[in-house]
Structures are given as structure tokens and as C-alpha cells.
Amino acid sequence: MSKTVRYENVNKIFGLGTKNEVHALKDVTFTINEGELFCLLGPSGCGKTTLLRNTAGLDTITSGKMYYGDVDISTIPPYKRNIGMVFQSYALYPHMSIFENVAYGLRVRKVPNDIVKKKVTEVMELVGLQEELKRNPSPTALSGGQQQRVAIARALVYDPDVLLLDEPLANLDAKLRRYMRAEIRRIQKATNITTIFVTHDQEEAMAVGDRLAVLRKGLVEQIGTSDELYNQPRNAFVANFIGKMNFFNAHVVSKDAEETVAEIDSTGIRVAIKPERQHVDAKVGDQVLIGGRPEYLSVTTQASDKAVPGKVRIIQHLGSFIRYEVEVNGNISPVTFEIDMDSLQKDIHEGDTINVTFDQSRVALFSPEGREI
Ligand SMILES: Nc1ncnc2c1ncn2[C@@H]1O[C@H](COP(=O)(O)OP(=O)(O)O)[C@@H](O)[C@H]1O
Numbered sequence: 001m002s003k004t005v006r007y008e009n010v011n012k013i014f015g016l017g018t019k020n021e022v023h024a025l026k027d028v029t030f031t032i033n034e035g036e037l038f039c040l041l042g043p044s045g046c047g048k049t050t051l052l053r054n055t056a057g058l059d060t061i062t063s064g065k066m067y068y069g070d071v072d073i074s075t076i077p078p079y080k081r082n083i084g085m086v087f088q089s090y091a092l093y094p095h096m097s098i099f100e101n102v103a104y105g106l107r108v109r110k111v112p113n114d115i116v117k118k119k120v121t122e123v124m125e126l127v128g129l130q131e132e133l134k135r136n137p138s139p140t141a142l143s144g145g146q147q148q149r150v151a152i153a154r155a156l157v158y159d160p161d162v163l164l165l166d167e168p169l170a171n172l173d174a175k176l177r178r179y180m181r182a183e184i185r186r187i188q189k190a191t192n193i194t195t196i197f198v199t200h201d202q203e204e205a206m207a208v209g210d211r212l213a214v215l216r217k218g219l220v221e222q223i224g225t226s227d228e229l230y231n232q233p234r235n236a237f238v239a240n241f242i243g244k245m246n247f248f249n250a251h252v253v254s255k256d257a258e259e260t261v262a263e264i265d266s267t268g269i270r271v272a273i274k275p276e277r278q279h280v281d282a283k284v285g286d287q288v289l290i291g292g293r294p295e296y297l298s299v300t301t302q303a304s305d306k307a308v309p310g311k312v313r314i315i316q317h318l319g320s321f322i323r324y325e326v327e328v329n330g331n332i333s334p335v336t337f338e339i340d341m342d343s344l345q346k347d348i349h350e351g352d353t354i355n356v357t358f359d360q361s362r363v364a365l366f367s368p369e370g371r372e373i
């Protein structure tokens, strides 16, 4: 039976009271729906594994509550939680056949042989390893991708309430990773088991998850669908972690109910921003950031009083678009922008000084806090 997973003011402090104290989870509060494929996303060290290990019961939270459905599981030991877990390292037993690896969770539950056989066969079909099961080799005879499928089958075979995956694709090569993203979605949708998928790779999280939570330094910064996070990032950190966001340093020069006008520092360029694109409640005189996605910006050789000068560092042909890396002189230090154009600009070369323009109707306003990842 699939369950909701709910966190209420969950805190985890390693080394509490010592000089090496690490506050790894800070008042984490949110709910994962029944049958949802939920991603925990954030840079290395932000607390993803800590939250997953505590969800599994492999570690104990310092304060707060965790629920599976209506049951408070905060202090319930892992073997009573009925969870399936998959790690980056596969963690298969090399001395057992793949059948016995997958059967393991049923054997410890003392399930009769005929049901074990049926369940293992079903789940190996689900993960696409029916042919390998016939040969039934040791897992060491399989490729990395196949071993990870065995690990997923082993976690699913006893119908867990919750499936936990910690960077499960990190050891696979780039092409297989992309393929396995879709496979994980397919398998999860077929079983409908509430699943938490941890990754530091934003593209992977956006591709895999129904919803995502973005973590930074133990705090949940924002929760939403890929589309919500991409188009309505709450702050500069989320904006730049979910896809690229280029930031101009600016200050607010006027504000009313209709729009806030910010001037890009040391340029005199003024941009009017509507309330729905204001992700900070800034007052006149406040320092802010004007953020634009690579596709909202353009490079041009034409002079314009609405353009910011910059120097082209690198031009990359990325298939359906061309990426221009441009060093723009900000008031703090030169900043490298990523600007995506639909086609190669014949008159622009690496090393050229050009102008950067942007779609004034799409850029958004952010607080300077959280600009750095
Ligand atoms: N057993 C531990 N003892 C002390 N600190 C830890 C322990 N495990 C994790 N941490 C710290 O907690 C923070 C979060 O770590 P982790 O959850 O592993 O991050 P992530 O999985 O997002 O990379 C890091 O600062 C890490 O150093």
C-alpha cells in the first residue's frame, strides 16, 4: 500500500553540543503525496542523504515528526517501516545469484517458495531483466545499468510503502543515465509506490519528478513541479539552480502597484517589472538583481541605449541552439552570462566586444541574497 510521507519541523543536528555541530536539516516541513515520484534536489552537502536516511530509519532525527500515512514513524526502527531502498553503489550481494539478491527481502519475511518465485519473476519483468533471470548469473556479470535494475527490483519485490532512491544513476554513463530516467518514471508509475528520488543533478530531477524540493544548507527553499520551479522560482538560488539565470546588479528607482522600476547599475538602463515577476519585496533604493534566462537574452553587434556591453568568451554549438558565454562588466566583478541564440550569429566571434540585450517583458526581480550556490 502506497502511503503519504509527511515531515513536520524535522531537525537533524550532527554532533549536537560539540564544536563540530552540523545543523543538517532545518525545520523541514512538507508532505509527499500517495503514489508521488518526489525529487530531493540540491548541491552536495545540502542534506539530501540525511533526510533520506532518517526517512528510512537508518538515523534518528534530533527533533520534529515524520509520518507514513497517519502513523508517526519518527522512532520506529527501519525493519518495521516497510521501505525499499536503492543506493548509488547498487550494494548487491556478489556471492548470491541475481534471483537470490532480488528474493532477499522475501526470504527474511519467510515468504513461501512458490510466492517468492512468482514475485521475483514479476518484478524482474517490470525492470526489464526477464532474459537475465533465465541465465541467473552473479550480479558481477551484469553491466552497471543492469545491476541498478536488480537493485530496484530487490527494493520493490516486497511491495514497500515507500521507495527511497539515493543518487541511483550517479555511477552510470551519461547516455544510460538519460535512458534510466525514463525507466525509473515508467517503473514508478507502474507500481504507484510513493517514491523519493535524491539527486544533485537539476536536469535529472526535472526529468524524473512529479514534484521537486530544492534544498540548500538544510533548508527547503522551494517545492513545486519542474514547470513551477523553472518559471516561478522564489529566489535567486532556486532560479540559478533550476536552469541557468543571468543576473544584472540593479537598484530600485521607483515603485507603485503596477510595476517596480529598477536601474541596472552603472548603465542607466531602466527596466519595469510587473508584480508577478517580482520575487522580492524591494523598496526604492534597495539593491536587487534583474534575472533573465539564457533564452531571454540576445547578443548583437548593434549599438543601443538598452544594451549592456560585454566580451564574448566562448561560443558553443549545442545542436538546437548556440550558447554564447559573455563576460559582462558588473559593478562587483566581471560576470559570465550564458546567452542562447536560435542560430549562429555570423558577425560575432570569440573575443569580440558586443552588446547584450534582453526581453524586458520576461526578466524578473530577485533579492541579491542567495545568488551564490
Ligand atoms: N554522520 C555525520 N556526521 C557529521 N556530519 C554529517 C554526517 N552525515 C552528514 N553530515 C553533514 O551533514 C550535511 C549534509 O550531508 P548529506 O545529507 O550527506 O548531504 P547531501 O546528501 O545533500 O550531499 C553535510 O554538511 C555533511 O557533512
Ligand SMILES: [Mg+2]
Pocket: 048, 049, 050
Ligand atoms: Mg548524498
